[in-house]
Amino acid sequence: MINYRFYPSLLNAFSRYVRGGNLLAQELIDSINRVATPTTEAQERGISFEEAIIKGTNEERFDPDIVRKVRKLLPRPIVDTQVYCQWQVDDVLFYGYVDLIGKFKAVDLKTTASYQKDRYVFNHQNLYLHALKRKGIKLMEYVITDFTDVYVESYSLTHPIDRQLEEIRLFKAFLEEHRPLITDKKIFVNDGEDPDARRK
Numbered sequence: 001m002i003n004y005r006f007y008p009s010l011l012n013a014f015s016r017y018v019r020g021g022n023l024l025a026q027e028l029i030d031s032i033n034r035v036a037t038p039t040t041e042a043q044e045r046g047i048s049f050e051e052a053i054i055k056g057t058n059e060e061r062f063d064p065d066i067v068r069k070v071r072k073l074l075p076r077p078i079v080d081t082q083v084y085c086q087w088q089v090d091d092v093l094f095y096g097y098v099d100l101i102g103k104f105k106a107v108d109l110k111t112t113a114s115y116q117k118d119r120y121v122f123n124h125q126n127l128y129l130h131a132l133k134r135k136g137i138k139l140m141e142y143v144i145t146d147f148t149d150v151y152v153e154s155y156s157l158t159h160p161i162d163r164q165l166e167e168i169r170l171f172k173a174f175l176e177e178h179r180p181l182i183t184d185k186k187i188f189v190n191d192g193e194d195p196d197a198r199r200k
Contacts, residue, residue: 001091002088002091002092002093002189003091003092003188003189004091004092004093004172004175004187004188004189005092005093005095005186005187005188005189006092006093006094006095006168006171006187007094007095007096008094008096008123008124008125008127008128009096010031010032011094011124011164011167011168011171012123012124012125013028013031014028014167014170014171014174015122015124015167018167018170018174025178028174029178029181029182032175032182032184032187033181033182033183033184034184042111042113045111046110046111048061049062049109049111049145050099050109052067053067053070053071053074053109054078054081054099054100054109062147063147066145066147066148066149066150069145069150070109070143070145070150073107073141073143073150073152074100074102074107074143075100075101075102075103075104075105075107076102077102077103078100078101078102079100079101079102079103080100080101081099081100082097082098082099082100083097083098083100083101083106083132084096084097085097085098085128085131085132086131087127087128087130087131089127089165089168090168090169092168092172093189094124094127094131094168095131096125096128098125098128098132098140101132101135101137103136104136104137104138104139105137105138105139105140105141106128106129106132106137106139106140106141107141107142107143108125108128108140108141108142108143109142109143109144110142110143110144110145111144111145111146111147112144112145112146113146114146115144115146115149115151117151118153119142119144119153120142120144120153120155121153121155122163122164123142124164124167125140125142126140126155126159126161126164127161127164128140129155129156129157129159130157130161133157138156138157139154139155139156140154140155140156141153141154141155175187175188
């Protein structure tokens with residue numbers, strides 16, 4: 001039975017909160033409640049870059065060398081883009097969209113102001129691998145640019161996910177503790193409801 005529905009960006013925000021990052025409990029609750037916040041310039045640039053790489057939209061906005069380097073790292077052929085993933089962890093439906101998949105690997109494009117090595121080692125998007133293994137996907141790759149260079153992080157199905165699974169358990173406890181403050185009830189699944197009927 002599924003009681004909760006979690007997606008990676010929310011779990012990554014919780015991870016930052018629980019690990020003493022610069023996130024207050026109220027900010028996390030606002031994220032859970034999907035309180036609208038303006039798109040930052042950095043977020044807009046990241047969205048535009050992804051569209052430039054995948055669709056060729058306004059690619060002249062970006063350094064052609066960076067565009068070329070990133071495209072070289074994508075699987076050939078690209079089997080599908082914006083692929084819906086879901087994986088059940090105990091009573092949690094973990095779900096989301098990965099940017100693209102090839103025959104054997106999934107790729108998520110990332111942009112950042114500054115890159116630190118192994119930045120995505122504990123990212124909850126690594127769980128997409130377990131959602132996609134029935135499609136033959138064996139590798140999750142992050143192709144990252146700071147707009148000066150391009151970096152790659154690769155994770156396989158054997159990569160440990162203990163920390164992410166523990167954070168999912170902790171997040172359930174956080175939700176129950178703060179349940180009266182949760183106004184967006186989509187995170188909770190009602191008994192007997194089809195969880196696929198209410199995708200993000």
